Amino acid sequence: MADSLNGYKVAILALDGFEQAELVEPQKALKAAGAQVHVISQKPGQIQGFVHTDKGDTVKVDATFDQTSAADYDAVVLPGGVVNADAIRVDAKAQSIVKQFDQDGKPIAVICHGGWLPISAGIVSGRTLTSWPTLQDDIRNAGGTWVDEEVHRDRNLISSRKPDDLPAFNKVIIEALSERKKAA
Numbered sequence: 001m002a003d004s005l006n007g008y009k010v011a012i013l014a015l016d017g018f019e020q021a022e023l024v025e026p027q028k029a030l031k032a033a034g035a036q037v038h039v040i041s042q043k044p045g046q047i048q049g050f051v052h053t054d055k056g057d058t059v060k061v062d063a064t065f066d067q068t069s070a071a072d073y074d075a076v077v078l079p080g081g082v083v084n085a086d087a088i089r090v091d092a093k094a095q096s097i098v099k100q101f102d103q104d105g106k107p108i109a110v111i112c113h114g115g116w117l118p119i120s121a122g123i124v125s126g127r128t129l130t131s132w133p134t135l136q137d138d139i140r141n142a143g144g145t146w147v148d149e150e151v152h153r154d155r156n157l158i159s160s161r162k163p164d165d166l167p168a169f170n171k172v173i174i175e176a177l178s179e180r181k182k183a184a
Contacts, residue, residue, distance in 0.1 A: 007034075008036070009035065011072075013097065014041060015088050017083025020056035029170035030174070040062065040065060042091065065093035066093065075107035076097070082113050085112075095121040102121075109169065126144070128152060
């Protein structure tokens with residue numbers, strides 16, 4: 001599996017306040033599978049992670065939203081963290097990137113509160129996804145169906161609930177990219 005995603009590029013969109021495990025663990029899993037992984041944010045520099053409510057590590061930003069196009073990547077990961085998710089969901093450039101991934105049918109992987117960005121981007125209507133339980137009303141109000149599952153895949157939209165679900169979440173992201181590679 002070390003090179004199964006060789007040549008594939010994955011964007012992780014995040015701001016300060018991301019849930020550390022929800023960014024770092026998919027990043028590690030995707031790199032181990034051979035993908036290039038870039039952290040994309042509003043500004044260059046570093047973004048601050050959190051472990052629940054405690055400050056965690058910082059992560060280097062590889063590019064900004066202004067420098068990024070969905071055309072440059074094969075998939076996108078949207079980690080949670082309440083502060084991150086609440087701020088990124090109203091960023092018009094982040095919304096535009098996510099909409100383009102959806103229009104192109106490329107995998108969009110969201111975990112925990114990361115589901116707020118697809119809701120604000122207007123891509124959950126008619127879709128089924130999971131999330132942190134407090135987002136279920138938001139998903140339903142946006143026309144989606146909420147399910148309480150470790151990981152759920154609805155076409156190109158992959159969703160998961162919480163850090164405990166990361167092994168299953170990472171596995172499904174890698175499977176989705178591997179399917180795209182086989183189809184290419």
